[in-house]
Amino acid sequence: MPVSVYTPAEVVEETGFTLDTLRYYEKIGLLERVERNAAGQRRFSEQDVGWLGMLRCLRDTGMPIAQMLRFAELTRAGDHTIPDRIKLLEEHDRLVEGQIENLMERRRYIRNKISYYRSVL
Amino acid sequence: MPVSVYTPAEVVEETGFTLDTLRYYEKIGLLERVERNAAGQRRFSEQDVGWLGMLRCLRDTGMPIAQMLRFAELTRAGDHTIPDRIKLLEEHDRLVEGQIENLMERRRYIRNKISYYRSVL
DNA sequence: ATCTCACCTGGAGCGGACTCCAGGTCAAGC
DNA sequence: GCTTGACCTGGAGTCCGCTCCAGGTGAGAT
Numbered sequence: 001m002p003v004s005v006y007t008p009a010e011v012v013e014e015t016g017f018t019l020d021t022l023r024y025y026e027k028i029g030l031l032e033r034v035e036r037n038a039a040g041q042r043r044f045s046e047q048d049v050g051w052l053g054m055l056r057c058l059r060d061t062g063m064p065i066a067q068m069l070r071f072a073e074l075t076r077a078g079d080h081t082i083p084d085r086i087k088l089l090e091e092h093d094r095l096v097e098g099q100i101e102n103l104m105e106r107r108r109y110i111r112n113k114i115s116y117y118r119s120v121l
Numbered sequence: 122m123p124v125s126v127y128t129p130a131e132v133v134e135e136t137g138f139t140l141d142t143l144r145y146y147e148k149i150g151l152l153e154r155v156e157r158n159a160a161g162q163r164r165f166s167e168q169d170v171g172w173l174g175m176l177r178c179l180r181d182t183g184m185p186i187a188q189m190l191r192f193a194e195l196t197r198a199g200d201h202t203i204p205d206r207i208k209l210l211e212e213h214d215r216l217v218e219g220q221i222e223n224l225m226e227r228r229r230y231i232r233n234k235i236s237y238y239r240s241v242l
Numbered sequence: 243a244t245c246t247c248a249c250c251t252g253g254a255g256c257g258g259a260c261t262c263c264a265g266g267t268c269a270a271g272c
Numbered sequence: 273g274c275t276t277g278a279c280c281t282g283g284a285g286t287c288c289g290c291t292c293c294a295g296g297t298g299a300g301a302t
Contacts, residue, residue: 008249019249020291027252039298041249054234061227065289079241086238089231096228100221106182107217110210113175117207120200129279140279141261148282160268162279186259 005035006044015052022052030055030065030072051075061096126156127165136173143173151176151186151193172196182217 008019017025022042025031031051034042044052058068071088074081129140138146143163146152152172155163179189192209195202 018291021289023251024290036250037298039249040251041298057227057230059289061224061231082238082242086235089235089238093228093231093235096224096231100224100228103182103217103221103224106178107214107221109178110182110214110217114207114210114214117203117210121203139261142259144281145260157280158268160279161281162268180259 004046006046006049008042008044011044011049011052014049015056017052017056025052025055028065028069030068032072032076058092061092062099063092067092125167127167127170129163129165132165132170132173135170136177138173138177146173146176149186149190151189153193153197179213182213183220184213188213 006014008022011017011022012019015022022031026034031048034044034048037043055068058071063071067088071085074085074088127135129143132138132143133140136143143152147155152169155165155169158164176189179192184192188209192206195206195209
């Protein structure tokens, strides 16, 4: 099978990022310089798309761009940074765990409030 | 016991909002005009503090200010808006539920990635 | 050959939610 | 009675993460 490449539109479809966001991520270095075809249009590789999946995950769990950048740099720097990457992800995982707990607690509050409102109707 | 009032500093301590945020919330109408002492300094009531607890909960679960404002207006409008408030909170509760599920799924992804990194060390 | 439409670039603009500042007024502990 | 520090107001500024725009080029279906 041929090496698959994706047009911008396909990547938008796959990753849920807007085209502008993809360009922005490339501009700030969150995404390594994407290949171009003869006309200068982006042709994303399978790897690019995979990496974007990781970014989506980090973004959706609230990681700030500055830290995603740090992770991107570690990733680019080679395998010797894997322990650092583990550390970074573990720290982030703990934050996410906290977020979940926090949300569950807040949710109890909301549901209580709803019950209270029901009780006074 | 006397009706308790809180100084700005006490409210900051209790609610975790900054003083600037409290003023901002009052300015935009999220918080009803707070009482002042003779010198014009804010003296928050027990009710104010309770309401701020609700706001904190909504804010921390990602409700945008515009919607908090709507909730505030309903609350001010009287008891006949209780069904609307229930509706609003229920909708929000569903969003929060979704957030939690989403985070749990993303978290699995992160943990997988960590495992993968561990496996290649 | 033409036309439409996806893309391109660099740079300006935006929306949300605060946060900070200048310049001034009281409060209250020593 | 002084000083320090908590507060006040109105308004400007900041930060983040995009999002939009103008002006242009190439692709690819008809």
